[in-house]
Amino acid sequence: MNAVDQTLAKDAEATAKSIISFRNISKRWGSTVGVDNVSLDIMPGEFFALLGPSGCGKTTLLRILAGLEVPTEGRILIDGQDMAEIPPNRRAVNMVFQSYAVFPHMTVADNVAYGLKIEGVPQPERDRRVQEALDLVQLGQLGARMPDQLSGGQRQRVALARALVKKPKVLLLDEPLSALDAKLREAMRFELSQLQQKVGITFIMVTHDQTEALAIACRVAVMNKGSIAQLGTPSDLYEFPASRFVADFIGSVNMFEGTLIDDKPDEALVACPELEPHRVYVPHAVLGKEASSVWVAIRPEKMTLHKDADTPPSVPECPAAHNVAKGEIKDISYLGDISIYHIVLANGRLIRISRPNRSRFDQDDFSEGETVWVSWDGSSPVVLQS
């Protein structure tokens, strides 16, 4: 078997298992590129999230899947069936719109019944399924209400029930939580994932909020400028970002530009001008070209604060005076469970460190204006080459 045949066979295998398959999807308006050659397989029963900044093409991708946009190139398969000629009203996917798009002139029950009515489901069965769907989203008592008598959260539940009542193969959610206030958003986040487990169908969610994606989704595709920057589980994306964009977009990060000065099979050294005279040591290979430009990314919670001393703190399994920096605490944000320390290094560079307040007196350990040492383990930094 040659390489091409092998890829084809692999493709076929992925398609056989996946419920949604994007194949080289591109969408262009004139010279504007919305989606750029995206291929993606989504498995049945998955809670999948498309994450990215606004204008990255995530919503376009979702709308292409729903049939509301036509791709310039590429194919979409839903449950193995090519969707090229299938209009949105005959696709086995349903969408919860960002504005919820609840029909204002119909009652809650009529809203939910709409899809079934169009489908021609007879009256008794229709009523039963509508009630079932309303119960599922805990709106069982409000069927007779008009949408303008509902709160934002309730309207969203109507939109959810209206989509779920059709028993779609895949439920599409466009920024489902962005219009809710913070408290409700957190509650709905949990409820959405409960709901997904209960009904057992595939959910695909579009969001620009990384916490939301990390909290709910099994797998996340981070998108940037129309293509997928990285695809993986939430912890993959957070702990093993593949690029500066992903490291920066997911969570917060301290990023230092540097030069790879030593790259051995089991250790590597990076010299970062902003951290000089100290260097960054990692106990694994970077597999990059020596003397090439790299970026060191370290999460705020993976850095430790030390009281000022003449000698740098020693970091276990690290050469002396490596993975350390000296600076002054510029600002402390006390958030209750954690405190965020903003530290200015000698050369003016600002870094962020977060520190859990385990005991009720931990916030008093350091104070603003204090000179401190910062250190991190060899396993903490991620060395990025792009």
Added chain:
Amino acid sequence: MALRRAPLEYNRTWQMRAWLFGVFFFLYAPLVALIVFSFNDSKRNIVWRGFTLNYYHKLFNDQVLMIAFANSLTIAFFATIISLAIGALAAILLWRYRFTGKTAVEGAFTLPLVVPEICMGVSMLLFFTRVIPWPNYLMWPLSLGSIIIAHVSFCFPFVALVVGARLAGFNKEQEEAARDLGANDWQAFRDVLLPHMRPALIAGGLLAFTLSLDDFVITFFTSGPDTITFPVKVYSMLRFSVNPEVNAASTMLILLTIVLMIVMMVMQSRAQKGKG
């Protein structure tokens, strides 16, 4: 002690009240006088000589006037229906689609709003005598065709304007949601867009109906020798003398307009209550 006036409560200053009184006086005093004098028992219509319903009696027995009235209602009815269809479609066209020359089309639609009525009238007269001569021997109501067409041409831009304003506030995701739930284009239009347009259609229809009902200039030029409408008839009555019959006829027209307004308002408030 008088209560102190809040900064924006202008309606509590006496100047504002005098101004309001003046506006309402000059708006409604002539109408009230017209209605009152329709009950005046005098041929001259200058001095009040006592109450009578004689002129209403005469009015309803006046064959020509009744025919004119029926003509006006028929014309207004058909002109409204056609204007609603064309106006709504024009509004949807301009709202939904992007095409070259859109601005020109938009301008062409609103042209009848700004062209002086007399020009419209003359051009319609020429059109229906020279370009497409409208046959005079057609049976009623086809004989009204030329007037109806003329009325549609100045009524539908108003419908398009009102409907267009309403469409601007439409959330397109609603229509997409209907499509997503299985509706085809027609069903999505019927179940989502049309209910949204409804208040605008009612308002636009009412506007078109009243515009058509009391139009004089364009009707005067486009009506054939044998057809006569209510405003044209009132005008011809005036040429002989301003007698209370004219007042009575005008009062009937005002009454009809008010009744129509009330019907529409009741319909609209019912529709709103039906929601709740």
